[in-house]
Amino acid sequence: MKRIGILGGTFDPPHNGHLLIANEVLHALNLDEIWFMPTNIPPHKKSADLTNNEDRVKMLSLAISNNPSFKLQRIELERDGPSYTYETMRILKEHNPDIHFYFIIGADMVEYLPNWYNIDELVKVVNFVGIKRPGFTFATKYDVTPVEAPQFDVSSSMLRKRFKERRSTMYLLPETVKHYIEEKSLYGPQAGS
Known part of the structure; x- marks a missing residue:
């Protein structure tokens, strides 16, 4: 049975923190692949806040292109x-009955699991994998593999702000993604260097 990790998110933009987490889980759990799954409309955000799907998919494709174990799931x-x-x-x-799925979440989401939609059914379909972070416990009644x-403290919102303010983003996201953002002026008139 194939073992696939799922890393969901808005990826607006994707950054080196996403890639680092995916790679760590891939190797720690000896998975076959990690599927990066960009959300359409997260339940906790407004769609107007997101960069369009085409640009997010292109940025994510660029970000994962050099790792054959990383795939895009649309x-x-x-x-x-x-x-x-x-x-x-x-x-x-349903479409992949021969795959065992591992859903990757941050330590902050482990504590929030009881609030997830239909969580008691979800845990029958996937194994949760939690990325340990200082200041967060794994206090939950649900089975989560730590x-x-x-630690790589970068976020998409921080990057959007840096691009808007024309501050440096070097070493925070892949260069190919940075160039795409600059080319498309996605987060401001001119991107950070």
């Missing part, structure tokens, strides 16, 4: 309305 972009993990994973499991990863 299922949530092909569905209308808010993206609920349970619905997405149920469909993925994975240690080096």
